Amino acid sequence: MSDTAARLVALVREGLGVPFPLRLRAWDGSEAGPPQQPVVVVRDRRALHRLMWRPGELGLARAWVAGEIDVEGDLYQALGRMSDVVPERYRARGRTGLMRALSVLVDVRTFNRAARLLAVAGPALPPPPPAEEVARRHGARHTLRRDRAVVSHHYDVGNDFYALVLGPSMVYSCGYWTAQDGPGATLEDAQRDKLELICRKLALRPGQRLLDVGCGWGAMAMHAAEHHGVHAVGVTLSAEQATLARERVAAAGLTDRVEIRVQDYREVTDGPFDAVSSIGMAEHVGACRYQVYANTLHRLLRPGGRLLNHQIARRPLPDEQTYRTNTFIDRYVFPDGELAPLGRTVSLLERAGFEVRDVEALREHYALTLRAWVANLERHWAQAVRLTSPGRARVWRLYMAASALSFERNRLGVNQVLAVRTAPDGVSGMPPVRGAWAVHDHAG
Structure with missing residues (x-):
């Protein structure tokens, strides 16, 4: 079928209501769409x-993870061009990145012509999901047992794999790129x-005593x-x-000052602490x-x-009842x-008794x-695939690239909320001038 690509591009154009902004290559070698653009390869x-x-995002995610759909050329450009032409009704579903953008391509309900897609693909039984998809979850959401299981799915994929991605710092949260470091600033x-x-x-x-909630590989505590x-x-x-964090603590000679536990924050009972950091955990x-x-x-x-609460935030929707967890992120990442708007986070911290003093x-x-x-x-790439699997490496590449665009385009935010537990008489112990609350004696 030498016209396979052209037929697929026509379906996408019909769904978008505008020309498909990328080139498309089908499994039979046929191509269609504008030249000199990144190529979506089926x-x-x-x-x-x-x-x-x-239909929609989950089917597309499975095809991406299985390597049946790919992008040749600049992935960021491909994601951006598709996102620019996605109808607003798809944006309102809380979808992000490629999964939101390309879901138009495959949403049979949008085209209302499933028979035409069937004519291109041919009949078949449903393929099994890729192995990287999270197993069926049991019990109520966010119980101690279920949280341990889902955290293991994301984080227990190999410390060596994370070392490739994160670099020597092993910090899995937003960095702070300062002007003082100059144009040659590194991730470290x-x-x-x-x-x-x-x-x-x-x-x-x-x-002082510090509690670092969701400590990762121990960088903040160290x-x-x-x-x-x-x-x-x-x-x-x-x-x-925890295993690697303890090794890093020992290598740094800090075992007398840093303790790493495998423990849920709800199980910590040895307070009070002088400070709490929660970085990318909430x-x-x-x-x-x-x-x-x-x-x-x-x-x-x-x-x-x-308390320093460092947390990703989504933009509030006109009708919060329409918010759904992103399918690709929930199944594979x-x-x-769950992401919440910044205002909701601040309100819940205040309801707990915190006084919010600064948001950056x-x-x-x-x-x-x-x-x-x-x-x-x-x-x-080759080493990452050997350490995990081709599918796992593809998951990480897609979600990180798509997330980068979401932050660049103000679809996601990340904020550091500084809050204090005031004394019963209202004394916070914080200087009244904003720039002065961080002045202290440096220990090393």
Whole structure:
């Protein structure tokens, strides 16, 4: 069928209402669409079978992870051009990146002509999902048992794989790209500066106790102990993270000041702490448990203790009842992860008793960080595939590239919220001048 690509492009054009902005190559070698553009490659007609059985985003995600659909050329350009022409009704469903943009291509309900897609692909039974898709989840969302299982799906994929993507810092959250570091700033510079920024906002001093919730591979706890003299407790639900974090702590000679636990934040009972950091962890908490999260951290802080909550935020929708977790992200990246608007997060922290003193948006910083991670992954692609699987590497490349564009285009944000547990008499212990609350004696 030498006209396969042309027929597919016609279907997409019909669904979009505008010309397809990319070139398309089908499994038979046929091509259609504008030249000199990134190429969407449909390598196998099985991709269309997936889309017929699961129209929309999930079918497309499975085809991408299985390698049946690919992009040749600049992935960011391809994502951006498709996103520019997506009808507004798709944006309102909470979809992001390629999964939102290309879902128009395969949503049979949009075309209302399933027979035409069937004529191109041919009949077939539904292909099994790729192995990288999260297994069926049991029990209520965000219970201790279920949270441990879904966190393991994302984080226990191999410390060596994460080292390729994240670099030596092993920090899996937005960096802080400062002007002082100059145009040659590295990912390591940005992550070091982010950790230092958080320590300064918390005004950490020698001898204080810090709780780092969702400590990952221990970078925040180690930085705070080494450079600010604190005694840090880091908690994570990932056994693999904890193993490497403890090794890193020992190698740095910090075992007397840093403790790493495999523990849920709800199980921490040895407060009070002088400060709490939560960096890129609250996205896993879920709307149904966020008040419990805020209440728990408030309880664990002494009066006058500070919380630094570093969290991704989505834009509020006109009708919040329409929000659904992104299918691709939920099935392949962050199972049960949920994003909330910044205003809701601040309100729930205040309801727990916190006084919110400062909010800093780092949206552009996360876009730079994600692009650096994608570059690391692409540079070490063959090794990443050997360490995990081709499908897993494809999941990470797509979600990070698509997320970078979402931050660049202001569809996602990330914010550091600095809050304090005030004393019963209302004393916060914080200087009244905004720039002064981070002034402290540096320990190292």
